[in-house]
Amino acid sequence: MTQSIRTHLAIIVALGAVLLGISFLLLHLATPSDGARLAPGQSVWRHDGVVITPLQPGGLHKGDIVVAVEGKSLEAWAQDLFRVGVQRPHWQSGQTIIYHVLRSGHVQDVPVTLGPYPLATLAAQEWSTILYALVFFLVAVFVVLLRPGEPAARVQFLAASSMLGATTWSLGLQVGDLINGIGFWLFKATTIGCFLLFWTALLHFALIFPRPHALIVKRRFVIPLLYVVPYAIALISLLVAWPLSSSMLSWIGLWILAEDIFPPIATILALMSIIWSYKTEQSYDERQKIRWLMYAALLSGGGGLLLWQLPNLLGYPVLSSNALGLLVLPYPFALAIAILRHRLFDITIIIHRTLVYGTLTGSVVGLYVLVVSLAGMLFHPSSTFLPSLLATGLVAVLFQPLHVRLQRFVNRLIYGERDDPYAVLANLGAHLEATPIPEAVLPTVVQTVAQALKLPYVAISLKHGETFAIAAACGLAQRELLTLPLLHSGELVGQLQLAPRDASETFTAADRKLLTVIASQVSVAAHAVRLTADLQRSREHLVATREEERRRLRRDLHDGLGPTLASMTLKLDAARNLLAQNSPALDPLLLDLKAQTQATIVDIRRLVYDLRPPALDELGLVSALHEQIAHYSQVGGAQMVMEAPSSLPSLPAAVEVATYRIVLEAVTNVVRHANARRCWVRLQVADVLTVEVVDDGVGLPLHYHAGVGFASMRERADELGGTCQIESRATSGTHVLVQFPLVKDEPPEQPAARYDTSLQSGE
Template identity: 35%
Template sequence: MNATAARVLWAPASTIGGTGLLAVAALGALWYAPAAPGRVWAVIWQLVAGIGFASAGCVVTALDRSSRPGRWMVLAAAAMFAVVLLHAAGRPHLADGVWVAAVLVVVPSALLAVIDPKPSPRLMRVLGRTMLAAGTVSAVAVTAGATRTALLAATAAAALLLGEGWILFELTSGDQRRQLLWLILGLTVAVAGGALLAVALNDAGSLTLAVVMAVLSLSLPLTVAVASVDPRVVDVREVIHRSAVLTVTLATVAAGYEGGEATVETITGAPAGRGVRLVLALAVATSFHPLMRWVRTSMDEMLFGGRADPIGALGQLGTHLAAGSTPTQWLETLRAALAVPGVVLRQGDEVIAAAGHLGPRAGVVTALTADTEHVGDLVVALPGELTRLPATTTAALDLVAGPLAQLLRANRLAEQLRTSRGQVVHALEDDRRRMRRDLHDGLGPTLTGIVYNADAAANLLHAEPDQAEKILRQLRCDATDAITEIRRIVYGMRPAALDELGLVNAVRQQIAHLRNADGDALRVDVTTPRPLPALPAAAEVAAYRVIVEAVTNVARHAGVTTAAVDLRVLAGPLLRITVDDGGEPRRPWVSGVGLTTMRERVEHLGGVLQIHIGPSGTTVVADIPFVPGERL
C-alpha cells in the first residue's frame, strides 16, 4: 500500500464511514437473519465490543492518522463486525475463527502498539511474534474444529502476552508506565471483571450475562484510547486504587455474607431465617468501613509504596547519606517509606527535588529547621481520599524532618564551599595576573633601561666622562624608581608596615593623614581592650584592609571629623573589628566596590561582615575567625 492510498484509507472520513457501514451491515444482518439461540449472547457481545473498538479507533485516528493503536482498533472492530455477518451467513465455524483471531491477534497487536520502548529488547520481539503465531494457530484450529489444539494455542498466546507485559512493566517508566497501567486496567475490568460477574450471575439468563459482559468489554478500547492520546488526563494509579478498593471490598463483603448464610445452612440443615440474615447484614455493615480501610492500605502499598515505617525511613535515609546520594534519591526513599503518592523538597518558591506527583490537592507542609534556621519545606501529598496524614506517617515525618534538614543544610553549605573555593581560585589568578602585568609593564621596562644605561655609561667612561657621569646619575634615579615599584608590588601583597609595626600601629600610620570631604582632618581612635595575640598572616592582612577601607569610606561619605575603631578577640577564637563613624549619613547607603571587597576578604576566611545603619551613624562589624599560633 503506497503512501497516498494509506492517507486516503486512514483519513477520518474514510475511517468513520467504513466502520459505520460495517456496523450498519452487521446490525442489518442480525435483524434479518437472527443468530441461533445458543449464540445470541456471543453475537451481542461481539457487536457491542465492535462498536466500542470502532468508536475508540476512529477517535484516535482522527487525532493522529499515523497512530498504530488506532488502526489496530479499527481492524479489530472490522473483524468483530465480520463475525456478526458470518453468523448471519450461516458460517459459524468461520465466524468463531475470525472472533478468535480478533481476540488473540488483532486486539493484542493494538495493545502492544501503544508502548514502543526504544530500543526494543530482542526477547520481547520474539515473544510478540510467537504470541501472534500462537493466536493465528488457535484461530485456524477453531475454524477447522480442532478444539484441543485451539485451546492449547490460545493458552500459549495468553501466557506469552502476560510475559511480554511483565517485560514492559520492568522496562518502562514515566508516561510509558502510565500507558501500561491504563492497558492493565482495561484488561482487568474486561477479562477478570467479566469472569467474576459470569460466576456471580450464573443463575441469570444468558442474555443478561451477555449484556453485562459486553458493557465491561468496552473498558478495553476506552483505556487503549486514553493511553494512546493522553495517559496523564487523570492519574491512572488513583483510578486503579479507587476501583480496586471498591471492587475488593464489595466482593469480600458479598463473599462474607454468602459464606455466613452457607455456614448457617450447613450447621442447621435449613436455610438461614430472617433473624440470621439481619445479624449477618449488621455484621457486614459494621465491618465494611474497617475492611475498606485495610484494603485501601494494601493498595497503597502496591501502588505508592510500603506502609509508613519511621525506623526504615531513617535507616534508608542514612544509607543514602553515607553513599552521597542526591536530594531526588532522598525523596524517592521517603516516598516509598512514607507510603505517599508524592514528596517535594523546596526552599521558598524554588523546588529542590521531587519524587512522585502531588496532584491537584494541597499537600501537607512540614518545615525543615536546622539549629533554629529554616532551611526548607517538605511537602507530602495526601494518599487516596484522605484529608490528613495517618498517625504513622506523621510520626515518620517528625523523625525524618531533623536529619533531612541537616542533609539539606549540609548540601547547601557544600555548594557554598564549592562556590567559595572557585572564588578563591579566581582571586589568586587575578593576583597572579596583576603581578605579571606589574612586573612586565612597570618593573620590566625600568630594569631594561637600567641595563642599557649601564652599557652606555661604560662605553662613554673614558671618552666622555662628564656624559658618563650624567648617565650614571640617571641610572641611580632609575634604580630608585625600580626599588619603589618593587615595594609597591610587595605592598600590594602584604603591607610592609604590618611586619614592621604590627596590626594596630600599621593601621594608625595608614589612616593618620585622612581628611573628610570638607577638607577637615579625620581623627580616628583605635582601641584594643588588651594586646592582640599573634594572628595568622591572612587574618592580619584581611583585618588591615577592612579597617583601612572602612575608615576611608567614613572620610569620604560620613561628613564627620571623628571615628572609632575597636579590635577585640572573642571566643571561637575570632577577631571582631568595629568601625563606627557616629554621624548621620548624608545620602542613602549604596553598596559599592569597597564594601564588596571587604565582604569578600572576610568571607574567604569564613567570617561575617555586617553593616548597621541608623540615625546615629553607620557601624561596620567584621568577625574574622583564626587559629591561634598559625602564621602562614
C-alpha cells in the first residue's frame, strides 16, 4: 500500500467517524425529546428498564426507572432493535405520551410532553469535553495540513476525528433512541466504534513516533492487525456476555465491556512503547519529541489522577468534569509541538515547573482532604468550620517547606546533583576509588559526571603534542559543546567537553562554577592516566629498543665475526700445512691472516663502542669529553672552551653515555653547520646535571625542522627524565641546554677547571 493510499484511507475513515457523530446530533435535533437521558458513565441498565436523569423540569424525576412506554415494555422495545421491518412510532414535538416508571418501589404512569432536543443544556453540562474534542480535531487538522506526508500527523488526525465522533457519549442516550432504533445504533457506533478507533490510533501513534518501532518495520502486518484486534475483543466480549444476561436490556448494559476492556490495554502498551523509544533513541532531537509526548501523558494522566480520581474516591471532589476537560486540553497541543516545532519551546523548563507545582498542588489538596476527614471524625459532624480551619492552617505551615523539598527533588530529577557539589565530587571520588584498572578511569569519570548532572554528552580529550584526542566519551555530541581546560600544575593536559541538557539551554553561572571544580578534579585523573600511558609507551619502547639492539648484535656477530673467525681457522690450518712443506706461499697467507685479524678487532671495538664508549671507563666523563672536544677543535678550526668540575660525583652509567653522546652531537653540529669562531661546553652538577653547548655561529634558521641529530638528543634526554632545549641566542649562535635529574645525596661540587683547547691558528 503506497503512502498516498494510506493517507486517503486515513482521511476517509477519520471523516467517517466525524460524520457518525454529526449524524447522531442532527437526528436528535430533528426528532422530539422527552427532556431526559441515560447518564453517561453510570449504571443505568436494569433487566426490566433503564434509569434516567432529567435535563429540564417536567414529569420525570432523577432516578426514575422507565419500564414501559405507551403500554409496551422497554424490554420489547429493546428486542425490536434487532428486528428488521418493525413498525416504529413517529411522534411529534408537543405530543404527550405515557411513560410507565418505577418510582419509590411503585410503578406509576407519567405523562411526558415531547419537546425540542435540549442541546443547550447538554452543552452547558459537558462543554469542556466538547471543547476538548473540537480543539483536538482542529489542531490535528492544522498539523495534517502542514505535514500531509508525516505518518504521525495522519494518525493524530485519525485519533482526533474518532474522539470527536465519540463525543456523543457525553450527550447520552435517550429512551426515544431505543424506540426509533436508529439513534441507538448511531450512539453505539460512535461510543464503541469511534471510541475503540481513538484508542487504537493512540497506540498506533506511540508505535510510529518519532520513528517506527522495529516490530513494525520487520512485520508490516502488525498495524492492520492492530485495528482489527480491538473490535474482535469487543465482539467476543458481547458474545460471552449474552448467556450471562437475564434480558435484552441487561445484555445491552453489558456492552460497556466492549468499551472498557481495550483502553487500559492500549494505555499500557502505548506507555511501554514510548518509554522503550526514549530509552533506545540516541538522537537528541528525537528524544525531545518523545519528551513532549511523555509530558502530554503526564499532564493528562497524572493531573486526572491527582485532581479528579483520588479526590472523588475519598468523597471530596475538587474539580468538576468540565474542569477535568480543561486539565487535559494541553494534550493535543503537546502532540502538535512534538510533530511540528519541538525545538521552539524548552520542554525541560515546562516539565520542571509542571512537576513542582503540579505535585505541590496535589499534595496540598490531598493534605487538606486528609486533615478535614480526620478532624471530621473527632468533632461534631455538623461542624465543618473547625476542621477546615485546622486543615488550612496546617497547609499554610507546611506549604513552604514542602515547596522547597519538592523543588530540590525535581531539580535532582531533571538537573541531577547540580545543586549539591559535594555529592557530585564525593560520588566521583567513590567511583574512582572503585576503579582498579587505569584504562577504565576516564570512562568512569565521564559516565559519573553525565549521570550526576543529567548531561547528554561528556567527553575527555588528552593532549598529544599540539592536538587533542578523545580518550573517553559518554553519549552523543549533537550540539555546541562547553570546553573546559584540564590543567595540572599549570600544564594543559587535556580538555573536558560537555553538552547542555537541551539545545536552547546554556550552562548557568552555578553550572560553570561546579563544572570548574569538577574539571580541577578530573585534571588530576587525566594527568595520572596520561602518565600511565606514557609509562606504558616508554616500557614498550625500551623493550622494543632492547630487542632491536639484541637483534643487531646477533646479526653483527653471526654475519660478521662468525664467518670471519671461521675463515681465520681455515687459514690457520692452511698455514700449518704450508709450514710443513716450507712453501713460499706461507708468508702472504700469514699477512692476509694478520689483516683479517686486525679488521676483526676493529669490528669488535665498534660493537663495544656502540654499547658504551670505552673512553668513559678509561678516562671518565670530563676527560673523555675534553679529549673529543680537542679533536674537534683541531679538525674544525673553532676555538672550543670546556668548563666542568675537576671531578664529578658518581653518575649513573646511562646518564654518562647520554651526556657524552649529546655533547658530541652538539659539537659536531657546531663544526659542520654553525660557521662559529668559538664554542663553549659547560657541565654543572647540583640537584641536576646541567650540560650547555653554546656557539657564536649563524644560529638556527627562522623556520627550521629538527633533523635526526636534534631528535636523537631530545630522545636521549627524555628517556632518562631529562630535558633538552635547543634555541637560537639573542645575539648570534645556538644554545643547547640539557638537564638530567640526579639523586640528592651527592658530594659537593668541586671548583671548576677551565680547559682551553683552541688552536692559535684560529685567532
